[in-house]
Amino acid sequence: MGKGIFSISFFLLFALTALGQVTKGVLLVKKETDNNLSALLEKLSQSPSDTNKINLLLKISHVYWYSRTLENKAIDSTMLYAGLALELSKTLNFTEGGNEAKFMQCKALLERNQFKDALDIASSTDGEEKARLLLLIAERGVFNFPPDSKEYIQAMPLINQASAAAKKAGSTKWMNECFVLTGKFYFNRGNVACGKRAFMDIIQSFHQSGETENVARTWSQLGTYMPENNNTYRDIIYSNEMAVKYYRQANNLKEAGYSLRDLVIIRGNHGQIVQAEKDLLEMLRLFSECHEPLSITTYYIVSDFYRFNGRYDKALDWGFAGVKAAGDNPDKQIRPYIALGNTYAALKKFDKAIQFYQIVLQYDISKSDRDKYVDCYKIANFMASGGAPKKAFRFLNDFLKKYPTLSVNNRELFASTYGYIYDLLGNQNLAEQSYLEMLRLDQAADQENGKRIGYHLTLAGGGALFIIGKYYTQHHRFKEGKKYLEASLKDPQYFDRDQELDTHKLLFKADSALGNFIPAIRHFARHKALDDSINNLAARQKISELNIKYEADKKSKDIKLLENKQKLQEAVIERSNTIRDVMIGGVVVLLLLATLAFWGFKSKQKINRRLESQQEAINTQNIILQRLLYEKDGLLADKDGLLKEKDWLLREVHHRVKNNLQIIMSLLRAQAGFLQNADAKEAIAESENRVNAIALIHQKLYNNDQIATINMPAYVSDLVNNLSNGLGVKKIKFIQAIDSLHIELSQAVPVGLILNEAITNAVKYAFNGEAGQITISFAKGEHDLVKLTVADNGRGLPENFDAMQNKSLGLQMMNGLTRQLRGVFEISGLGGVTVSLRFKLHVN
Template structure:
């Protein structure tokens, strides 16, 4: 039987900034039409950095719940938080849909009006900072910048440095990817860094410097960007920040673009190791794609395809249109074409487009490019040419400032070169070569120079042809000598060794075959002599044996008849056994179904009780009575959740306690409207508990967390609740619940409290065979 040791404690109060950016988002650009350029750029570089909490971080299911909650809410702080979340969702939702931005403006204007009525300046600033992005998304950059200026002035007047820093961060990102005003972006990043430093928030301060390094990488200043990223890495390690994989990913991509593939592979593998160690797999698809590209540059096609398939699978699970999704699919299509499976490649990209239609220009450009590969191989050159030119057009609409857009003219030039249309080939190849800033990897630039060498040679421009060939040779020697020569040498050694081993093995096999043949001949000779002797002896014994055999045959026939009778009876018994087993299986399935149905009905009945309590609360005016009703609802919900877990699970006697605790805490945070001001920190052992243990454990958790949410964080104070479930001995666990709130009144001793809540905790602890210890700093006025 499991024993539970329950431990309550409070942490020291945490500064507010720790909750401001508690979620990582892939990129602001993947959820905005104009900022979509960021998704392309980062997908091409496969570099991911931390972004402000303005990114999309709630699901459509959560949005539907927020809309229902909004319809039922009073004009209070809970309604204000809901309006801000809905506005944020619609601002950063994927696609170029004006109605989404109109909805965002509607919610955010309501939020600013309500925060003004409630005299909540910080919440008003939060809503206004997202409104700035909404205006810029709509194309009204002037209004967005004007509102931003007013917001910063008011933040400084009220001393709201946290929101000012966040607003500078958001504004810098908008200037970087919407208006492309890079000086303003640099300035806002630097101001945000200074504010975070003043707020003693080193993690966010360093993140600003990482954004500045990323901007330098965007502009093609790769040496400067690399040095800045190395400094960011050093500073992160100094503060013992463990999620270094985002910085490693940037370094891997910058190294790849500089042609240093060995270093790029090192950083890519460090990135994957850091992600695995921290279990932060939010951006796993990006990291897989980054690794795939580096292996592709190194010529390790099998490894590259392995990682491209992983990134495609990861993105496909999200069911959201994303450039990296189509980019990974493009490489897999090219591999299928190389295997002569062009029709299969064409079906793959068509099915992907039907399953997840593109929404941005760069996504459409990537798909057109992939279709061109297929039709070029079929061959259907008019269709291939059409899709190649479509890709060029789509990329031009998006700004042509990322690597794949620069590769497209190179591929179009290669297409025309193979058709001997040297004029068009030269036009597109020179276009690919003259991008500024240059984001093509050296391997791509090397190929462009070689094709221009062929074009100029065919057109009689021999001096230009020689120049291009020299550039091609210099880049090729640089890449080959620094990276691949050693690899090729290793491969040659391995190949030569394998050849020697195979040769020795063949010689040994030949010797063994000769030895076997000689031994076989000798053995055959002796066997033949022996057979002749045996045959003669058998001939003499045959007549006598025949007589004995006839007698034995009669005896055998009699025994066979007896055995046949026994076998028939056994067959009947086996059939009866199968029938009984089938009946038993049917009864077991029926019993399992009935148990699930019972749990389902119990859960429904408990929900009815919850609804009745809610209905009763509507007619109550007394706050104490309303509080009691709500606490009773929470207790009933805890028990109902047990039965819901049971009928949804294949296990009918135990439930996963980690999921159960997580859902109880989420429910209570939403019930008390504290999900935005109180964060949860969970460290739960993966253990399954019997229902008899899970119900009292859930009730204890409900009482303690409810108590913290009611009294530990007055006046909507920001804080956190930590819950740990650890194994202290076989079949023995300790549950520790802590918060960093205001603590107990000095004159209150919770161990002697006779309130309902504390009585429940002590009684349920004894029922579990455990004890409640270390009860201090826990407000228990409602317990």
């Protein structure tokens, strides 16, 4: 519903012509990798007064700059150490150090909005350094003040002065930086044509001089800085496409990959999903080819792209990978937390979504970041959706009282949130007023987007239309609801899969109520197709596994921290601390087991609710179909509908059984994690394989057209693959000779379990880690008799082995299952072990 992914800003690093006072700097403060302030200050106290000390003072100034918050005094320290670096640079006549010190002083002064003092410093320089500092001051006006402010208006004269200084110094780099900031100046004022013209002048200049890589870089910047709305996004796509083209020509695969990443964002925001995913995969391929490590931003963008398109398993996978890559760095953790918060909200796990976004909100407030309004909007919506509208109302009021906003986009967001909260509280008068206010602000919000550079979350266009259309439809005002919902489909900006899913469901409801049955069926079919693609079994299983893995990793990290703290304790309290840690470990284990049990219970409840919802949808569809088709097909239509309903319900039964078996497997895996005894772990693993053999049958029945019988060649192939992967088989060759047999469920389950036991025993005991071969055959003879054989060429059975007297669980299970099939079970050990089973096939 909102724009899910950030645009990334960076500045040109053009070739330098060294005339006048030279600078190697850019407009960003260098981010130091060595940022341990205590160590740096200790090193400073021991440093002689030379150029190395100047560089150390500047490094400390950089570190303080990036540690600044609203509360601390880091900006004062930034200024202090930059001043010390400047004084020492003057003494040693170290021009480069002095330039960087003045740059840091200007940054600190501008952070306090002391423009006059910053201009005094700029006037004390000349050449490239003067151009750099004047651009720095102008940039502050462009990005931190509204277009009608004095600071913003003064930016253009400063850019012109910087351009004159750069021209006098013969600096192509800083002349082009002046063009870039000129473009940003016009873009932020909403003058897209002038902003675009400034960038095109740079591109034309680089074209004429044959600087292909700089052409690519400027196209990329044009795509980055052009404000995004319904009128400009095609130009942004074209700019990034040109950047990719010229980066490829320059053989810069790394930057081509980053331009593809920008294309993923803009295409995803405007409904070009198929091409966006192609760009995403090509981006990852290029990064792999040029050995570019994935940044935290890339993890975030890929995760949010898949969330945006309803691929929640992939979204969680990339989100957790981003958290792992971020390590303990709070600055890097924020974007993966945003991605995970968005995904958990899409999965209706609002408590988890709020946990992640509370961390993000506190971070953005500490950085005085405008994104805090987006954080507030999301948290309030999550609270309301999670069943606490009163709490959401209080939270939203308190936040806006403390942090009022004039942004039209923010006001539109919060109007929609108030409408949602009032609706949940039952005050329909205020709810409708809020939604109409949201709609009233929509055009102005889109216009505001056309004057803003960088990231924004917006409802402008399809989002606002969907929200008010949903409200009217849910309150049985179907004509009004349909009008807005259909309009939202025509404008796919910021239109994610969850919203599209709900839109077709609501249009099905509206058209049904209005008697438009043919469109209603079309919308229902589209809704069902989207729902199946988003909520399929494999995705749900992956999501469950990722959740369990994340929680387990988190627990492991917490335990490791406790162990590290324990080592620092005094020897006198070591005994009491050990007892305490054991008790904590016991409580953690009990809590984890209780959580798993509760998760299983909630999963069953969710499945039941989904089945009830689908049954209601089936009943509604049947009523509509009967009314449409009865006159043409009479009783035959009823019969066909009932048969279709029967097949559908049977699939859902298999679906539910498979899901419950997956829960059992997850519980078994979790239990094995707390066991120390190797035999117990092995027994758990064998039990998991047996459950998987049954689950695989129900998965086949759910996914295949034939819902009553199992295709044995496909089933045996999947079972062998699962077992070989699970048991770590590398040297064993499997030969499968399976006739084209289809077996009923009542016979498929015991056959699958016997196969599981026979193959597992052969892998574990036949070869002693050496290479070998296992042959599986399943052949049909006369009178519907079939023979299943699992044979290996391993070491065979021990002498005097009696299968009937052997008390192993596996053999007893195979004998018992053979009796269930009313068949004959045999095992022999000549030239390896051969297990065979003969029984009569049930025929429909």
